[in-house]
Amino acid sequence: MYLELWWFLTVPIFFVIGWVASRWDRKKNRIRKQTKLKDLEKLVLFLTEGNQNDAIELLQNIIKDYERSFYLQKALGILFRRHGLYDRALEIHAALLSMRRVESTFLDSILIDLVKDYIGAGLYDKAYQALELIEHETYYPQALELRLKINQRLKQWEPALKTLKDLESYCGKEYENLRIHFFCELIENGETEYKKKLKEKNTDHRRAKELLSNKNEISFEPGYFICNFCAAKFDYFFWKCQLCETWDSCERLSYDKS
Numbered sequence: 164m165y166l167e168l169w170w171f172l173t174v175p176i177f178f179v180i181g182w183v184a185s186r187w188d189r190k191k192n193r194i195r196k197q198t199k200l201k202d203l204e205k206l207v208l209f210l211t212e213g214n215q216n217d218a219i220e221l222l223q224n225i226i227k228d229y230e231r232s233f234y235l236q237k238a239l240g241i242l243f244r245r246h247g248l249y250d251r252a253l254e255i256h257a258a259l260l261s262m263r264r265v266e267s268t269f270l271d272s273i274l275i276d277l278v279k280d281y282i283g284a285g286l287y288d289k290a291y292q293a294l295e296l297i298e299h300e301t302y303y304p305q306a307l308e309l310r311l312k313i314n315q316r317l318k319q320w321e322p323a324l325k326t327l328k329d330l331e332s333y334c335g336k337e338y339e340n341l342r343i344h345f346f347c348e349l350i351e352n353g354e355t356e357y358k359k360k361l362k363e364k365n366t367d368h369r370r371a372k373e374l375l376s377n378k379n380e381i382s383f384e385p386g387y388f389i390c391n392f393c394a395a396k397f398d399y400f401f402w403k404c405q406l407c408e409t410w411d412s413c414e415r416l417s418y419d420k421s
């Protein structure tokens with residue numbers, strides 16, 4: 164077989180081209196990794212600053228490279244919920260349920276997120292249904308707290324008393340303040356048999372005292388009021404803040420409304 168001499172000259176040329184190409188690829192990979200790391204650093208900064216708009220936008224970009232990442236998808240869903248975008252949060256968390264090879268404890272953690280999304284969206288029936296699917300004991304107290312939240316939102320005071328009892332049995336703590344408020348709510352709704360239970364508590368709570376003495380002095384106090392938990396202002400007295408849902412957080416700002 165006849166080979167011309169110049170063919171042998173192509174060998175080092177191809178070698179040089181291959182070497183340059185591999186160096187170029189390595190450089191590109193290094194730049195890509197550095198960019199991803201910088202994006203993650205920026206994400207941590209945005210989250211620390213509470214800059215949710217930028218955090219959501221950046222996380223959406225990062226996820227394009229990690230579509231199968233359970234934690235990043237879950238985090239994006241949580242950010243959407245915190246931003247009030249409940250439909251998008253539900254979309255992401257519901258999609259995670261169908262992911263392959265997800266451990267059952269992870270499934271329960273997604274269900275907890277779904278319950279929170281449903282509560283935010285006001286879909287309480289769906290939230291109750293999702294709560295029923297939670298199996299692991301690890302999530303039991305969280306599930307009870309969420310159930311109690313829904314009970315209160317829907318003003319289901321008798322179920323709320325039952326959930327409270329379950330929570331107390333599980334956690335070994337007592338939430339007497341909440342129980343007193345639930346009794347008061349029931350009494351105000353005409354369930355007078357709870358007056359006896361409230362009396363048995365022999366409590367110094369202002370609301371219980373007012374209710375048992377048939378005086379509405381506190382509830383009808385004029386003036387401006389503030390929630391000492393979330394700083395929301397109201398022109399009426401309240402036992403539970405409508406915004407942050409904290410009981411007994413009302414403080415008077417001024418007596419004069421004018």
Ligand SMILES: [Zn+2]
Pocket residue numbers: 390391392393394395404405406407408409412
């Ligand atoms: Zn509040």
